[in-house]
Amino acid sequence: MNRIIHYSTLTILSILILSNIQQLYGQKIKGKGSDTMLPLMEELVKIYKTGTTKSVDIIGGGSSLGFRGLTNYDIEFALSSRKVEETEKLKIETKYDQLLENIIAYDALSIITHPSNKVTKLTIAQLKKVFKGEVTNWKQLGGEDVQIVVISRDKNSGSYGFMESIILNDEAMTKTCIVSRSNAGVVQRVGLERGAIGYCGIAYVEEIVKPLAICDRNNEYIYPSFKNALQKIYPLSRPLYLYYRKSDKLKVDYLINFALSDKGQQIIAHKGYIPVF
Template sequence: MTRFILFLLISANFLFVDQIFAQESIRTKGSDTMLPLIKALTNNYDQFSHETFEVLGGGSSLGFKGLRNFNIALALSSRKVRSTEQESIEDNEDQLIEKVIAFDALSIIVHPSNRIKQLTIPQLQKIFKGQITNWSQLGGEDLPILVISRDKNSGSYSFMKNEIVRGNTNSNNIKEVHSNASVVENVSRLKGAIGYCGIAYIEEVVQPISIAKTEQRNYVYPSFKNALNKQYPLSRPLYFYYRISDKLKLSSFVNFTMSDKGQQIIAHKGYIPVL
């Protein structure tokens, strides 16, 4: 009888410890571009930490919505927070912390059979605005252009719209998808397609395009080296966002991310470390 009671007490203690560890689970959500990065970081961090992570993508906007609704502790974003988002999250006692943890080279991709190997930013603007609608207008095959775009929750979409296109796109030649992987998949099988994705998502089934700011500038390929040297014109920062009230809970993981080990993991996954 004594052994049975002792067994129950030990089992209860283990259950109590498990409950404590379960309570330390950290929810993170946001940028689809950052998913390979955050999964690699959390997997390595979990090896020496009691904390566990729930990692979800869906787009930068969903990360900020999660913070606003107190559904997550850490938002992932491939764009800077909008003032309206920040105002909806913050109050007088709880401010938002912004941390640049890496950089990405937003890559323009086309079907491997496409003869076009380089484009200028003004040409990209005309493609996305529907002013250039056939590859023959750029010296390529007589083939209609189909733009594969991310949805409006995506930070990549916001970057393209605000920094590159600088205006509204033409929806007549645009197919909207919900992830970087879907962009790559569509561009790989549709001969007239053009799309954009994070550098970590580039595969051999698509062809990255070299980009120049203007026709008078050198065309730069979206490689790790060119992005690291700040030569590639479509580079952008990647952010962590979290509340001051969660700073203590997240400080160990954030410090790991910014450490030499964390930055090596970031570089190994194809992203650009913070120098």
């Protein structure tokens, strides 16, 4: 009798363990964050989910919103086109849990203007003056007598954070800038405004805008092409991250491993982003 009860107990425990494992690996996971990374992640998830029972939901909105989602336990992983800030990390981590980071691709932040603009290249110093509002006419940069219209992402965007840190050295962007909530919105507005200048991820660059060559430390002007970004010689190249809690590692690992696999990296390149290797 005791042996029967013992076997029954083991059977029940086995069923419970199996059920928990199936729930762990089969449940839905959610991601949120970088608008720059959204097309890349949507394509990865689309292929990743094919032939599996796994469910992954992803939305954009900006890198900051991804970190906020992790803080509030609304999502399992965050998409970010910038490195997490220390203040964000402190809000997410606990005594028993830590924030993990993976670089899954690279991007070339492209400075774009209207195609009719005669200016083809700028230095970092010139970019800073433009986005601070100190230079207000293209004539000051060797172009036509046309007022400069700055198009920027909103402050939730990792691209905005990158521009603020790398180009503006943490100084304020001009108050006259027009704010767009997406890369696509920036591209559309720049393509319609003759004097406009903006910035977007390399995968968003279309024929309706013209990317500018940017001067590097060797005083060479480098165009934001796929090849130059792949060789890491474009001055405004940047890593693209996935962030998640250590406690969610088992849930997220399969997706990250797929993104870093040969197939995943091929998908990343096909979408116009720069593979890790």
